[in-house]
Amino acid sequence: MSHSIAPLVVIMGVSASGKSTVGQLLAQRLGVPYAEADDFHPAANVAKMREGHPLDDEDRRPWLDEIARWLADHAGSGGVVSCSALKRHYRDRLASAARHVFFLHLDGSRELIAARITARQGHFMPPGLLDTQSADLEPLGDDEAGAAIPIDGTPQETAALAQDAVTSS
Ligand SMILES: Nc1ncnc2c1ncn2[C@@H]1O[C@H](COP(=O)(O)OP(=O)(O)OP(=O)(O)O)[C@@H](O)[C@H]1O
Numbered sequence: 444m445s446h447s448i449a450p451l452v453v454i455m456g457v458s459a460s461g462k463s464t465v466g467q468l469l470a471q472r473l474g475v476p477y478a479e480a481d482d483f484h485p486a487a488n489v490a491k492m493r494e495g496h497p498l499d500d501e502d503r504r505p506w507l508d509e510i511a512r513w514l515a516d517h518a519g520s521g522g523v524v525s526c527s528a529l530k531r532h533y534r535d536r537l538a539s540a541a542r543h544v545f546f547l548h549l550d551g552s553r554e555l556i557a558a559r560i561t562a563r564q565g566h567f568m569p570p571g572l573l574d575t576q577s578a579d580l581e582p583l584g585d586d587e588a589g590a591a592i593p594i595d596g597t598p599q600e601t602a603a604l605a606q607d608a609v610t611s612s
């Protein structure tokens with residue numbers, strides 16, 4: 444990514460991988476706006492997950508369209524948006540929104556993420572859906588613009604790794 448172009452980042456990964464926590468820190472570091480994927484879900488999607496049912500491709504389609512719109516609107520100013528973006532074809536949809544979308548995959552062990560989702564308070568996502576999230580996850584391909592970041596450090600340490608990946612891309 445050219446440094447003359449404002450970074451446009453999708454911070455991705457399964458539920459509780461740290462997208463919101465690290466994404467907000469990364470946006471501060473880069474000096475760009477942050478948007479939260481969960482704010483783009485239709486109410487029916489949140490209700491479905493709250494009741495313990497995973498989303499399917501049809502559920503995710505309008506949500507991805509909204510996130511793609513946000514990316515297109517921020518192509519000039521730059522931005523960081525969280526989005527699980529679990530499947531390759533979801534990412535292809537998002538990447539089509541602007542010329543320079545960069546994907547950062549927050550990548551950790553199942554045990555670590557399970558511990559974090561279980562400890563998390565006040566979030567609608569049931570820990571029991573983590574297995575379905577992992578099953579849907581297709582890691583970044585070599586031909587995708589992006590990088591995988593380990594998440595075993597503190598949020599600030601992970602954000603620093605994320606910033607390095609973005610600025611060296
Ligand atoms: N080093 C760390 N990095 C990121 N999150 C951490 C870390 N240590 C603990 N956490 C905690 O992990 C939990 C999951 O983080 P967060 O809610 O940001 O994930 P998420 O990917 O946005 O989840 P979701 O997709 O379900 O909204 C939070 O309670 C957060 O405080």
Ligand SMILES: O=C(O)[C@H](O)[C@@H](O)[C@H](O)[C@H](O)CO
Nearest residue numbers: 457458459481498527528568
């Ligand atoms: O693609 C999905 O299944 C959803 O986006 C989920 O990832 C949730 O929105 C999120 O994990 C909870 O915050």
